[in-house]
Amino acid sequence: AQTVTQSQPEMSVQEAETVTLSCTYDTSESDYYLFWYKQPPSRQMILVIRQEAYKQQNATENRFSVNFQKAAKSFSLKISDSQLGDAAMYFCAYRPQHHDMRFGAGTRLTVKP
Amino acid sequence: GAVVSQHPSRVICKSGTSVKIECRSLDFQATTMFWYRQFPKKSLMLMATSNEGSKATYEQGVEKDKFLINHASLTLSTLTVTSAHPEDSSFYICSATDRGATGELFFGEGSRLTVL
Numbered sequence: 001a002q003t004v005t006q007s008q009p010e011m012s013v014q015e016a017e018t019v020t021l022s023c024t025y026d027t028s029e030s031d032y033y034l035f036w037y038k039q040p041p042s043r044q045m046i047l048v049i050r051q052e053a054y055k056q057q058n059a060t061e062n063r064f065s066v067n068f069q070k071a072a073k074s075f076s077l078k079i080s081d082s083q084l085g086d087a088a089m090y091f092c093a094y095r096p097q098h099h100d101m102r103f104g105a106g107t108r109l110t111v112k113p
Numbered sequence: 114g115a116v117v118s119q120h121p122s123r124v125i126c127k128s129g130t131s132v133k134i135e136c137r138s139l140d141f142q143a144t145t146m147f148w149y150r151q152f153p154k155k156s157l158m159l160m161a162t163s164n165e166g167s168k169a170t171y172e173q174g175v176e177k178d179k180f181l182i183n184h185a186s187l188t189l190s191t192l193t194v195t196s197a198h199p200e201d202s203s204f205y206i207c208s209a210t211d212r213g214a215t216g217e218l219f220f221g222e223g224s225r226l227t228v229l
Contacts, residue, residue, distance in 0.1 A: 033216030043151075043204060045220035052216070091156060100147050101208070101218050108207045 021077045023092030035093040042056045052077035119221025134192045136207030142187040143209035151204040197228045
């Protein structure tokens, strides 16, 4: 079975500080994609960052970066210089090639001013 | 980026009636669309996968006669909740893939269904 685990239901960070959200997954596939999506109160799913499993280099998108450990099946998200607008629900997602996407339970991030 | 539009965003209906939700890919051809359901403060649960021109594949536990999915064209998939009951009240989200190399799914805005 392919599962995605987010062990932190809630996280809090001070504005301008750094926070790391954890994610682990289970798969027997060798070729797949990993994602972090943000879901604000509007509930629109917004792609934060994407990682191809065959790439060893960790993906980065401005203040967002990942720590991808393929052997450990770990995919954490680091948010630097946190902003009030970063407050949202964050979902880690796994998708093997040409298949559906599976989501973790989510982590609710609160940013304190 | 690719845009997926979902309509209606909110719908309220009486118990026993049917409701149709549309999902359109606006600027790309979506050979595959996915329908998810999300309960309050919960994650997205895959309901079914629809491929253009063929029958949808439903996840275990999802009643195919309750949730009718039609993917008649490369840009439109519909989800019909038949004989809706209060327990069907939920947030439904569609997504589509353009089969590109990114593996990304593009999500609609979601539809909040309330069954009275």
